[in-house]
Amino acid sequence: MTNELKKPxxxxxxxxxxxxxxxxxxxxxxxxxxxxxxxxxxxxxxTKQDWNQVLGDGVDANPYGSPSEYEKNVIRRSVPWLTASPxxxxxxxxxxELDGIITPNGLCFERHHAGIAEVDPAEHRLMINGLVDKPLxxxxxxxxxxxxxxxxxxxxxxxxxxxxxxxxxxNGCQFTHGMIHCVNYTGVLLKDILAEAGxxxxxxxxxxxxxxASGMNRSVPIEKALKDCMVAFKMNGEALRPEQGYPLRxxxxxxxxxxxxxxxxxxxxxxxPWHAREETSKYTDLMxxxxxxxxxxxxxxxxxxxxxxxxxxxxxxxxxxxxTGLAWSGRGTVDRVDITLDGGKNWQKARxxxxxxxxxxxxxxxxxxxxxxxxxxxSRAIDSTGYVQPTKDELREVRGTNSIYHNNGIQTWHVNAxxxxxxxxxx
Amino acid sequence: MLKFPKIISIAFGLTLCATPALAEKLNxxxxxxxxxxxxxxxxxxxxGQGLPEGKGTVEKGEQIxxxxxxxxxxxxxxxxxxWPVLAGGLGTIKSEDPVKTVGSxxxxxxxxxxxxxxxxxxxxxQSLKPDEVYAVTAYILYLNxxxxxxxxxxxxxxxxxxxxxxxxxxxxxxxxxxxxxxxKPCMKNCKKEVKITKRARVINVTPEEDKExxxxx
Numbered sequence: 001m002t003n004e005l006k007k008p009x010x011x012x013x014x015x016x017x018x019x020x021x022x023x024x025x026x027x028x029x030x031x032x033x034x035x036x037x038x039x040x041x042x043x044x045x046x047t048k049q050d051w052n053q054v055l056g057d058g059v060d061a062n063p064y065g066s067p068s069e070y071e072k073n074v075i076r077r078s079v080p081w082l083t084a085s086p087x088x089x090x091x092x093x094x095x096x097e098l099d100g101i102i103t104p105n106g107l108c109f110e111r112h113h114a115g116i117a118e119v120d121p122a123e124h125r126l127m128i129n130g131l132v133d134k135p136l137x138x139x140x141x142x143x144x145x146x147x148x149x150x151x152x153x154x155x156x157x158x159x160x161x162x163x164x165x166x167x168x169x170x171n172g173c174q175f176t177h178g179m180i181h182c183v184n185y186t187g188v189l190l191k192d193i194l195a196e197a198g199x200x201x202x203x204x205x206x207x208x209x210x211x212x213a214s215g216m217n218r219s220v221p222i223e224k225a226l227k228d229c230m231v232a233f234k235m236n237g238e239a240l241r242p243e244q245g246y247p248l249r250x251x252x253x254x255x256x257x258x259x260x261x262x263x264x265x266x267x268x269x270x271x272x273p274w275h276a277r278e279e280t281s282k283y284t285d286l287m288x289x290x291x292x293x294x295x296x297x298x299x300x301x302x303x304x305x306x307x308x309x310x311x312x313x314x315x316x317x318x319x320x321x322x323x324t325g326l327a328w329s330g331r332g333t334v335d336r337v338d339i340t341l342d343g344g345k346n347w348q349k350a351r352x353x354x355x356x357x358x359x360x361x362x363x364x365x366x367x368x369x370x371x372x373x374x375x376x377x378x379s380r381a382i383d384s385t386g387y388v389q390p391t392k393d394e395l396r397e398v399r400g401t402n403s404i405y406h407n408n409g410i411q412t413w414h415v416n417a418x419x420x421x422x423x424x425x426x427x
Numbered sequence: 428m429l430k431f432p433k434i435i436s437i438a439f440g441l442t443l444c445a446t447p448a449l450a451e452k453l454n455x456x457x458x459x460x461x462x463x464x465x466x467x468x469x470x471x472x473x474x475g476q477g478l479p480e481g482k483g484t485v486e487k488g489e490q491i492x493x494x495x496x497x498x499x500x501x502x503x504x505x506x507x508x509x510w511p512v513l514a515g516g517l518g519t520i521k522s523e524d525p526v527k528t529v530g531s532x533x534x535x536x537x538x539x540x541x542x543x544x545x546x547x548x549x550x551x552x553q554s555l556k557p558d559e560v561y562a563v564t565a566y567i568l569y570l571n572x573x574x575x576x577x578x579x580x581x582x583x584x585x586x587x588x589x590x591x592x593x594x595x596x597x598x599x600x601x602x603x604x605x606x607x608x609x610x611k612p613c614m615k616n617c618k619k620e621v622k623i624t625k626r627a628r629v630i631n632v633t634p635e636e637d638k639e640x641x642x643x644x
Contacts, residue, residue, distance in 0.1 A: 077634060078634070079632075079633075079634050080634065081632065083509070084499075084508060084509040084510045084511075085549075087549075087550075088549070113546070114546065114549070114550075114552065127459050127463065127464070127467055128456075128459075129459055129464050129467075129468060134458055135458065135459040135464055136456040136457065136458060136459060137456055137457055137458070137459045137463065138455065138456040139456075142455045142456050143455075145453065145455050146453065146455065167625040167630070168625045168626055168627040168630070169627055169630050169632055170627060170632065170633050171627045171628065171633040172633060175633060175634075192453075195452065196452055196453060196454075196455055196456060197456075207470060209467075209470070213546070213550070213552040214545075214546045214552070215469075215545035215546050215552065215553070217470060217541075217545070265467070266467050266468075268468065268470060270472070270476075272472065272474070274470055274471075274472050274541070275472070275473050275534065275535050275537065275538055276470075276538060276541060276542070277538050277541070277542040277546075280532075280533055280534055280535065280538050280596075281527065281529075281532065281533055281538065281542075284596065286520065286525060286527070288521070289521065290520045290521035290595060291595045291596070291597055292532075292595055292596050292597070293596075293597060293598070293599050293600065294596045294597070294598070294599070295598065295599055296599045296601065297599070298599075298601065300601065300602070310627075310633075338612065338614070342621065343618075343621035344617055344618055344621060345616065345617055345618050345621060346614070346615055346616065346617065347612070347613070347614045347615075347617070348614075376621060376623075380612060382607065382612070385606070386606045386607030386608055387602055387606050387607075388604070388605065388606055388607060388610075388612050390604035390605075394604050394605075395604065398603045398604065399603070402523075402525055406601075414623060414626075422626060422627060422628055423626075423627035424623045424624075424625060424626050424627065425623070425624050425625035426621050426622060426623055426624060427618075427620075427621060427622040427623075427624050
């Protein structure tokens with residue numbers, strides 16, 4: 001009697017309700033829950049909801065689960081004017097919608113140079129050649145037979161916040177800071193794979209290369225490769241997503257995302273760097289005097305208040321308020337995050353909550369009573385090496401405004417009396 | 428079989444506690460064949476290592492460029508719409524609006540060859556033969572006034588090409604702002620007054636979707 005088990009059609013009331021909700025989600029969130037209850041004239045406790053009475057979908061309705069329909073706003077977004085084609089482009093993680101330190105796989109920002117390669121793992125090979133005793137080829141099955149390791153690391157694009165060098169531009173932490181994600185990688189240590197091939201004594205550099213149509217290649221110094229680099233096949237427990245390099249990607253903890261070659265198919269061992277396009281034309285930092293820094297691999301200590309922020313205003317009015325955000329450092333852990341509500345006159349320590357892991361995102365909270373007056377919010381992170389996150393002006397003083405990459409300056413959000421936030425800079 | 432290069436054993440010593448150290452080789456994978464290495468090993472270094480046999484003239488390069496590259500990069504590498512600019516920009520690198528091109532910015536000619544050979548034309552990568560890559564590379568160098576119109580680029584003369592901006596690259600000097608050792612960050616009464624100096628709303632370039640949403644508010 002399968003008919004009896006069939007879920008009844010949605011009621012007219014429910015349809016009207018969801019249609020209205022779809023149209024005004026933003027307005028509703030801006031006025032707050034209290035107002036919402038008054039407006040809809042339906043008290044959610046005294047009014048029965050459909051889900052209180054009728055059967056929901058059974059198992060297997062959605063064999064690979066997806067978020068609630070009420071979360072459909074929680075997506076990666078791009079800035080179309082940034083790039084010439086979507087295959088050579090970038091989108092951004094919705095940091096203002098997330099909590100904790102782990103980024104869900106479907107929300108990890110994407111950066112491709114020739115679109116998403118759809119690689120058949122059965123046809124995928126990893127080759128190690130160059131200055132080795134024996135050049136080797138591994139199948140995915142071979143790679144899974146090395147001892148595995150699990151590590152949580154952030155990956156940040158060196159161009160994160162790059163649009164903000166000349167001043168406040170984009171209104172939302174998704175756009176200003178969303179070229180970052182942090183996941184649990186499962187993979188094998190690169191040094192174990194290299195040991196199988198046997199490094200020659202003059203092996204000083206590696207050149208990882210991708211299997212996609214950009215053939216991404218970078219030069220990596222051997223010290224880093226042997227210290228903590230991984231060849232990963234899983235993220236947050238499941239296979240890498242195609243857009244993150246399925247079936248295999250390089251993990252270079254704490255270093256700029258461009259080096260974490262996706263669809264990794266070859267590693268050449270050499271005695272000097274290659275000076276590939278992505279470490280000459282791109283990912284070099286141009287100074288005001290026309291000279292350019294190269295091999296600027298490490299990601300400096302940085303932090304961002306994700307809530308409140310332009311895409312996530314304060315909607316509850318004055319009173320007890322939870323401020324939260326993320327901090328990280330490519331040099332280690334984050335020791336401390338300071339918060340100012342008044343644009344940097346006075347600072348207080350935020351509370352770091354959850355794991356504090358090497359080269360991973362750190363979650364911080366700062367709870368305060370908001371009196372309804374405008375705020376100038378900033379966060380400042382200090383890492384385990386004593387590196388202090390600088391102001392944007394401190395960075396400009398040394399580097400000018402043309403360097404594109406490695407902008408880790410302190411971000412300011414102006415929150416007005418209505419609770420709306422704007423990206424600003426202050427004196 | 429248990430031949431361990433020094434460098435590996437040093438690394439093991441450093442990370443012993445963190446990761447499982449391998450006592451011996453696991454005999455995983457198989458030896459790569461010469462043909463396989465040849466098929467994939469296409470990278471080229473500044474000293475010329477990796478260059479395939481071949482040659483190509485500026486003139487031949489102009490022809491290939493017009494057919495396969497100009498639709499995006501423009502006949503003279505000036506860039507169509509927002510596609511990358513490949514030529515010009517000399518003298519702009521110190522300006523407010525630097526135009527970084529092969530001629531104005533790139534430190535090594537080998538990068539031009541390496542990149543085109545592996546990644547261009549966009550959407551039909553690794554379709555050009557070595558002679559064609561020599562030719563388009565020669566043409567791009569010519570557009571940037573690095574070689575003459577009658578130049579023929581080859582494996583033999585490649586290393587002689589010097590790029591004008593090579594000397595302007597230097598090593599990473601970070602950290603380049605004060606650390607805790609030099610200056611403890613101020614916590615109380617750090618400034619007298621605070622003024623807003625820049626606003627994103629004035630520039631108004633945040634993507635439409637959010638602008639629409641904002642206007643609905």
